[in-house]
Amino acid sequence: GLELVTASYAGEGAINLNRAGDGLVAVALRGADAVLTLEVMATAAGRLSELVSLTDEITVREGVNLNGTGGALTLSFTTAEVATGLNALLQNTPNPVRGETVIRYELAVAGAATLTVQDAAGRLLLTRKLEATAGRNQVTLTAAELGAAGVLTYTLTAGDFTATRKMVVVR
Incomplete structure (x- = not known):
């Protein structure tokens, strides 16, 4: 799949x-x-x-x-090499969130990371301490543990790397 x-x-x-x-x-x-x-x-x-x-x-x-x-409608398939040695925070899926969502991220080196989620007013809703591996990682969050609906932001911090994305939670 x-x-x-x-x-x-x-x-x-x-x-x-x-x-x-x-x-x-x-x-x-x-x-x-x-x-x-x-x-x-x-x-x-x-x-x-x-x-x-x-x-x-x-x-x-x-x-x-x-x-x-x-x-005519056509499909073309191309491949891209998976980037290694890069830090990236990917969009959560599914988005909008109804039950649970998965946030994927890539880190150049293994180590401690922190994921925070805030509402539109900047109120901290969740902090998750993570032990990440080098390469692809993921964390699953539920709408219930986020405790809020609407547009939320999630931020990943690992060493000098910080990235933020938006998600939508619906009830």
């Missing part, structure tokens, strides 16, 4: 991630050079070209050119 890490696009359009937890992403892009980029993480062995496909389950799968006639 696959887990969505990030979704982005070049040009005009929109991405709907409401069903990303079900493995479905709705996309509407405009422009001749529209490109959708999905960064996924493998959760089981498999070929990417067999795990990702175009479907009509959420919206009709179609391409329309400027004349209003059908255009």
Whole structure:
């Protein structure tokens, strides 16, 4: 299987991630050079070209050119080397959070790290002390332990590295 890490696009359009937890992403892009980029993480062995496909389950799968006639939709698969020796805080998934969410992060070196979560007013909601390995790490949080709904920020601090991202918690 696959887990969505990030979704982005070049040009005009929109991405709907409401069903990303079900493995479905709705996309509407405009422009001749529209490109959708999905960064996924493998959760089981498999070929990417067999795990990702175009479907009509959420919206009709179609391409329309400027004349209003059908255009081709294509999928292209590329790989990127996993960066090593870098620090990164990734977007939590799923987002928005209803039950629980996973925050992934990468550290260049193993060591102590601290994850904090704050509400929009800056009130500290959670502090988690972590022992991280070099490379990919993750921590799971529940909406109940966050104790607040709305837009929250989470900050990871490890040595000289600090990064902050936003998440949305709904009840």
